[in-house]
Amino acid sequence: MSDSFLTLLGAILIAGVIVLVMWPGKGLWARWQRSRQLTKRVLAEDALKHIHQGDLDGRHATVASLAGALQISMDAAAELLAQLQTDGMVEMHGGDIALTPQGRDTALHIVRAHRLWERHLADETGYDAAEWHARAESAEHALTPEEIDQLAARLGNPTHDPHGDPIPGARGTFIAHDSVPLPALAVDTPGRIVHVEDEPDVVYAQLVAEGLHPGQPVRVVEVTPQRVRFWANGDEHVLAPMLAANISVVPLAVPDETVHADGTLADLALGAAAEVVGISRSCRGSERRRFLDLGIVPGTVVSAELRSPGGEPTAYNIRGALIALRREQAERINVNFQKLAVDSK
Amino acid sequence: MATLALEPNGIKQDRVAALLDSAETLRWQIGQEFHEQLMEDIYTDAARIADRAVTRPDEKPRFDLDRTIDHIVTSRLWGFPLMILLFTVVFWITITGANYPSQFLSYILIDTIQPFLWNIANAIGLPWWLSGILIDGMYLATAWVVSVMLPPMAIFFPLFTLLEDFGYLPRVAFNLDNIFRKSGAHGKQSLSMMMGFGCNAAGVVATRVIDSPRERLVAIITNNFALCNGRWPTQILLATIFIGALFPVYLAGIVSALAVVAVAMLGIFLTFAVSWGLSRTVLKGEVSTFSLELPPYRPPRVLQTIYTSLIDRTLYVLWRAIVFAMPAGAVIWLIANVTIGGTSLAEYFITVLNPIGIIFGLNGIILLAYVVAIPANEIVIPTILMLTVLVYGGSGAGAGVMFELDSQLATRAILDAGGWTLLTAVCVMLFSLIHNPCSTTIYTTYKETGSRKWTAVAALLPLVMGFAVTFIVAQIWRLFSG
Helix, strand or coil, X not given: CHHHHHHHHHHHHHHHHHHHHHCCCCCHHHHXXXXXXXXXXXXXXXXXXXXXXXXXXXXXXXXXHHHHHHCCCHHHHHHHHHHHHHCCCEEEECCEEEECHHHHHHHHHHHXXXXXXXXXXXXXXXXXXXXXXXXXXXXCCCCCHHHHHHHHHHCCCCCECCCCCECCCCCCCCCCCCCEEHHHCCCCCEEEEEEECCCCHHHHHHHHHCCCCCCCEEEEEEECCCXXXXXXXXXXXXXXXXXXXXXXXXXXXXCCHHHHCCEEHHHCCCCCEEEEEEECCCCCHHHHHHHHHHCCCCCCEEEEEEECCCCCCEEEEECCEEEEECHHHHCCEEEEECCCCXXXX | CHHHHHCCCCCCHHHHHHHHHHHHHHHHHHCXXXXXXXXXXXXXXXXXXXXXXXXXXXXXXXXXXXXXXXXXXXXXXXXXXXXXXXXXXXXXXXXXXXXXHHHXXXXXXXXXXXXXXXXXXXXXXXXXXXXXXXXXXXXXHHHHHHHHHHHHHHHHXXXXXXXXXXXXXXXXXXXXXXXXXXXXXCCCHHHHHHHHHHXXXXXXXXXXXXXXXXXXXXXXXXXXXXXXXXXXXXXXXXXXXXXXXXXXXXXXXXXXXXXXXXXXXXXXXHHHHHHHHXXXXXXXXXXXXXXXXXXXXXXXXXXXXXXXHHHHHHHHHHHHHHHHHHHHHHHHHHHHHCEECCEEHHHHHHHHHHHXXXXXXXXXXXXXXXXXXXXXXXXXXXXXXXXXXXXXXXXXXXXXXXXXXXXXXHHHHHHHHCCCCHHHHHHHHHHHHHCCCCHHHHHHHHHHHCCHHHHHXXXXXXXXXXXXXXXXXXXXXXXXXX
């Protein structure tokens, strides 16, 4: 009896140790990997990125802001800056920290790597939107310039990352949007989302959950100090102004009619028919191509035929073929409902 | 780009640079996602042209047979009962139908041809070790696998393919998709899982119908938990002689049947649990897209279906199994018959493995049998019986040759002599369900995924889980039984 007890105890101990070491993200192995990554080079690159971002936003980086961004002590930040200065990456102009041309090139390289990697994660893998940023944060330091150029070529030299941030070109050109935060868009002016801020994580996760994505048309209905009410993605959304300010939009000259879609395919009642208005911008990569292959393009008439006894998926008649789609997918197809289920010619 | 700028070729470097600069500036002016925009416009144009140019006959006949069948087989009321009924019938036909040809094949291959081969070998004076390796080793293992494996597969696969050909199977996937979705899998995994009840190698091949990369890997790695044809007999035998025997005779049959069903259900539960775990951890980064077409029904082409399922599935799987079983037969014969200092190799291995086996509620013989019988689960029990007789003595066809007994009492007697208890039987049943897939399946997994990494996961994950489960069961059992 005590024998088995000891053996069990031993096994639980061993299992506990394995979990402690191997637990993804928080285990000792993951910590060790991270600490190994946090080399001087990585810190220097992150510092350059931070200073560059400060220049873009028009607020100059300071030792304090650097220490905060990199989560290091003030002393370490000052030491880091001194090292960067010796390496010819930054210069001090009066009290301001400024990048040298070489420092700017390095910063742009890192930004380019980060945003291209996010694009890769969005288009070519199955990772959640909430994970893109953290994964790119570690990939950006590991990619060589050649790998980055190959990646860019494979992705078709994209100009923007999945959050709508511009990706610096191989030759360093890079143009930011003339965008305004969503609450600043005049009521009833047609607009388009160009950027969804991916930090802080909690806010971004909430915006993703709302189905908001760069490329979608928007129309603001109401702005009060308490809330912003707007149409996007075939649905009406209500957000606190603080959250809405993390969405950047540009006004459109020509209104985009997809903003006025009645709803999504998921709302279609069994037996009813609807006309496809468009596929939501949040649907990307191979999933989007699959939809196009099935013939889900603007103008296609789709009718809901069968529902699985499990509640989903639902089978739709799409151009004569019976295709089952899960709810999550049907929610990404914006449609206008047809009043009568008449013949779909 | 870079090479162009480096080549002299009379092109001025600075003009190339200017050209590249203006190209990059232009890219910004086109705007984001112009590739996608372009592609979608092409699709939209194509659809518009097709709609204008193609005239369709007035569709919608008064009575749409397809839709009527669909409304019945996917209805809330009838969907699941119909499905259960249909598959029960398929399994019943397979099990009862396979019994007779199995016995017949066994009679021909093992009881008739094997002695005949021995007569020839003796007549032409082959040395004993050569005829032993060839006849008692390679031939016997192959004959065993063929007679156990061939009849059920020759019945199950054509039946399954007929349902597929008729168009019913996609509806099953449609009905079950929600359960699979919750564990991060694809509804079509229900089909590869059911195929796995016939043979895991065929089940792994059947995952080809899943077109989403992540869900396909999930289906391949978890297929092992569908109790295959080679393991059903092990479960039934052990459930009957160890678990059923605990109860009075009138209950024994139903109790042992329930025990086997419980093991199969545990397998289904593990399929979902492991699918859930995999799709949230190691497979998180794989692309996932769902689509499921429900094709029109059509009358099954019976003869063609039987022919292709025999050739594609049955013979293919059988051939691979034979290729793997022959060398295994030779190895099994060798370890039992090659002796060093009067003790066979098998006994050395068993002495080493025994203490390890005990920790997991098994013993050295069982572990050794699982190692050498990796090519085919069908020969695990015959190997265990042979090794037990070899070590402990007793009745049987003779030490050193695989055998099975007609009498369950005699089988029980041999296993009892080998020190088996109820715990051993339960642990072997669990280990048989969970442990690594057979080498045919591992090879097929490699062929299908083309990846060493995923093949290793598919082989090692169940092995580790098998040991973990038997360990916990054995230790807790001993803790409480004192």
